[in-house]
Amino acid sequence: MPPSDNDRSNDKALAALAGALRSATDRCVACGLCLPHCPTYGASLNENESPRGRIALLRATAEGTLKATPTVVAHIDRCLGCLACESVCPSHVEYASILKNGRALLVREAPTSWRASLRRRLIRGVDLRGAVTVAYAAARLLARLPWPRARRGPLATVLQGLPARPRPALVRTNDADGACVALFLGCTAGLDRPTLNAAIRILRATGQRVHVPREQACCGALATHAGLTDIADRQRLRNLRAFEGRAPALVSIASGCAAELRSYGPAGLDRFPEVFDIHRYLVERSDLGRLKLAPRRQTIAVHDPCSLRNSLKGERFVYELLARIPGVRIIELPGNGTCCGAAGDYFLREPGHAQALAATKAAAAAASEADIIVSANIGCALHLSAALSRAGCALPVLHPLLVLDQQLPPSQDAC
Ligand code: SF4
Ligand code: SF4
Numbered sequence: 250m251p252p253s254d255n256d257r258s259n260d261k262a263l264a265a266l267a268g269a270l271r272s273a274t275d276r277c278v279a280c281g282l283c284l285p286h287c288p289t290y291g292a293s294l295n296e297n298e299s300p301r302g303r304i305a306l307l308r309a310t311a312e313g314t315l316k317a318t319p320t321v322v323a324h325i326d327r328c329l330g331c332l333a334c335e336s337v338c339p340s341h342v343e344y345a346s347i348l349k350n351g352r353a354l355l356v357r358e359a360p361t362s363w364r365a366s367l368r369r370r371l372i373r374g375v376d377l378r379g380a381v382t383v384a385y386a387a388a389r390l391l392a393r394l395p396w397p398r399a400r401r402g403p404l405a406t407v408l409q410g411l412p413a414r415p416r417p418a419l420v421r422t423n424d425a426d427g428a429c430v431a432l433f434l435g436c437t438a439g440l441d442r443p444t445l446n447a448a449i450r451i452l453r454a455t456g457q458r459v460h461v462p463r464e465q466a467c468c469g470a471l472a473t474h475a476g477l478t479d480i481a482d483r484q485r486l487r488n489l490r491a492f493e494g495r496a497p498a499l500v501s502i503a504s505g506c507a508a509e510l511r512s513y514g515p516a517g518l519d520r521f522p523e524v525f526d527i528h529r530y531l532v533e534r535s536d537l538g539r540l541k542l543a544p545r546r547q548t549i550a551v552h553d554p555c556s557l558r559n560s561l562k563g564e565r566f567v568y569e570l571l572a573r574i575p576g577v578r579i580i581e582l583p584g585n586g587t588c589c590g591a592a593g594d595y596f597l598r599e600p601g602h603a604q605a606l607a608a609t610k611a612a613a614a615a616a617s618e619a620d621i622i623v624s625a626n627i628g629c630a631l632h633l634s635a636a637l638s639r640a641g642c643a644l645p646v647l648h649p650l651l652v653l654d655q656q657l658p659p660s661q662d663a664c
Contacts, residue, residue, distance in 0.1 A: 259357065266354045270311035273350070276342045277304045283334035288588055288606060289327055297324045300334035300344055307351035310358065317358035325351060327602070329595055330474055331588035332559035345512075345560070352476030368594075373480055375436040375467045382439035385414065407600040410638025411631060412646075419461070420446045422453070428460035430530065431496040431522055433488075435506045436467035441627050447654035448502050448527055454657060455535035462491045468501070470509035474593050485513055493520040498534065500527040502650060504557035504626045505593070511561070526557060528566035528625060528649065537573060542656040544576035549652065550619035552610070552633060553585040554626035555592070567625055567649050574656050582622060583613040591632035607636035615642040623649040 283300045284290050290299035297306065306324055309315035328348060335344040356365070374380050392408035419442055430452060438445060452459045466487035472480035488510070492499050499522035501507040507526040531537060549571055553564040564585075571579050590596055590606030610633055614622050622637075622644055624630040634646045 263354065263357055266350050266357075267311040267313075269350045270307055270347060270354065273343055273347045274304050274308040274311070276340050277301065278340050279305075280339070283338055286333040286337050286586070288329060288331065288333070288590075289602070292602060292605070298327060300338075303328055303351075304342070304344070304347060307347060307354070310351070311354060317355050319359070319362070322355050322359045325355060327599060329555075329588045329590070329592040331555040331592060333555065333586065333588065336559045349473055349476075352474065353478045354476075356476035356478075368475055368598075369477055369480075372471045372475055372477060372594075375471060376484065379439055381436050382414075382416070385411070385440055389413075406639070407596055407604050408635065410635035412634045412638075414440045415443055416440075417442050417446060420449045422449050422459045422461055424458035424460050427458055428496040429457045430459055430498045430500055430534075431492050432459055432461045433468070433492075433499055433501040433506055433510065434461065434465055435501065435503055436471075437503065437627050440631075441502065441648070444502050444627070444648040444650055447648070447650040448500070450654055450657065451531065451540070451650060452500075452527075452535065455531065455537060455539050457535055460496055462495055465491045468506040468509040470505055471593055473509065473512075489513070489521055492522055496522050498522050498525055498530060500525050500530045502527050502625075502648065503628075504554045504561060504563070505628060508556040508560035526561050526563050526566070526625065528570050529561075529563045532566045532569050537570075540573065540653075541658055542574050542653070543658065545574050545652075545656055546576045547620040548578040548580060548618050549621050549623055550580050550582040550614060550617050551585075551649070552582045552589065552622055552624040552629060552646075554624060554629045555588050557625050558585065567623070570653060571623070571649055574653070580617065580619065582610065582619075583617065584610060589629050589632055589636075591626070591628040593628065596628075596632050603632070604636070607632050608640065611636040611640040611642060614644055615640060619644060621652065622646045623652060625649055 279301055281301055287299050296302040303325060306321055310317050310321060315321065330348055332345055388408045389411050392405050392411060416439060432448060434445065449459050466484040469481035469484040472484065501510060504526050507524060510524040551567055558564045568579055571577060588606060589610050590603035596603035614637060622633060624633060624646060625648065630646045630648065637644050
């Protein structure tokens with residue numbers, strides 16, 4: 250039977266992915282300097298669980314000398330995507346692009362498992378209205394079931410201690426005409442309304458006109474990390490349509506989403522706003538002198554999400570913003586160079602390792618002098634909250650904007 254159009258386009262996509270992988274992996278000189286920075290290598294001391302090992306596995310798969318077996322897929326799946334390796338690589342190997350293309354290649358080459366099919370369905374569902382909120386409520390319920398067998402599983406343990414999420418109405422803002430900035434909501438908008446409201450209040454208090462387009466999609470990070478490029482492309486196109494020409498800048502309150510939005514390819518980007526993590530935008534583009542912040546005599550420990558530190562290289566903006574609060578003492582959460590284990594849906598897929606990483610963070614937080622922990626990524630914040638709760642520590646984990654918003658006088662609430 251002659252090949253169909255579908256077969257031909259699949260072959261073309263495979264050849265393009267393999268070509269991109271071969272040229273990106275060429276740069277790796279196998280020096281191994283990234284190994285001590287990799288959490289999965291540190292936990293296993295297995296070369297296949299290291300950046301250098303994963304690069305070699307993906308290169309061999311792209312060259313056709315290694316089959317995409319379930320074992321190969323498992324080694325790549327266990328990568329957190331934290332990019333600690335990319336940050337320290339002296340040869341500037343673009344590990345993020347290798348991982349993205351490698352996962353897309355494996356999805357096409359490896360035999361489909363029931364777990365992979367389930368993951369595809371779940372990721373496709375994140376854009377359904379309220380899906381993430383309902384899933385979150387179900388996860389909290391699962392972790393609190395009274396049956397010992399249900400509570401003993403690794404997944405239930407990871408979910409234990411997830412905090413309740415208040416869901417106030419989103420602050421109304423109708424600055425569509427002449428907006429300075431568009432706000433990205435993300436698929437977790439239903440879970441993080443207090444932070445979105447704080448963002449709108451702070452932006453407006455600094456003189457920004459804010460627009461929130463209704464027809465937005467998930468940023469696509471979950472799909473990209475799973476190698477599901479068809480879903481990620483659809484979400485990217487919806488966001489291109491939602492934001493193009495709406496404002497000069499697009500901000501996200503979640504650093505993971507900002508990192509993904511910044512990685513959108515060049516197609517259609519001529520009228521797409523410049524993407525910022527909101528902390529960077531506030532420091533670089535807004536008039537912070539307008540904020541009249543009340544003093545706060547507390548110590549705040551800052552957790553650096555990997556997306557902010559390794560991908561966006563923008564962790565300093567969180568510290569700079571919080572330092573504007575009179576009386577506050579800012580410290581780094583010890584171990585900020587290592588991923589907390591949340592990593593998108595990693596904490597659900599690899600609960601044992603994710604929980605071990607979070608437990609180390611929780612112990613460091615409990616031993617610090619902090620009154621509050623802040624994290625600029627909701628996934629990390631929820632994962633850390635759960636770990637602290639399991640460790641019997643009542644330290645709250647907040648978004649930095651919530652702390653800033655709490656210091657604004659009521660008269661500054663322009664909304
Ligand atoms: S990724 Fe970079 S640091 Fe790691 S082995 Fe390759 S060249 Fe060395
Ligand atoms: S992204 Fe993180 S977990 Fe993955 S290989 Fe690099 S350092 Fe290791």
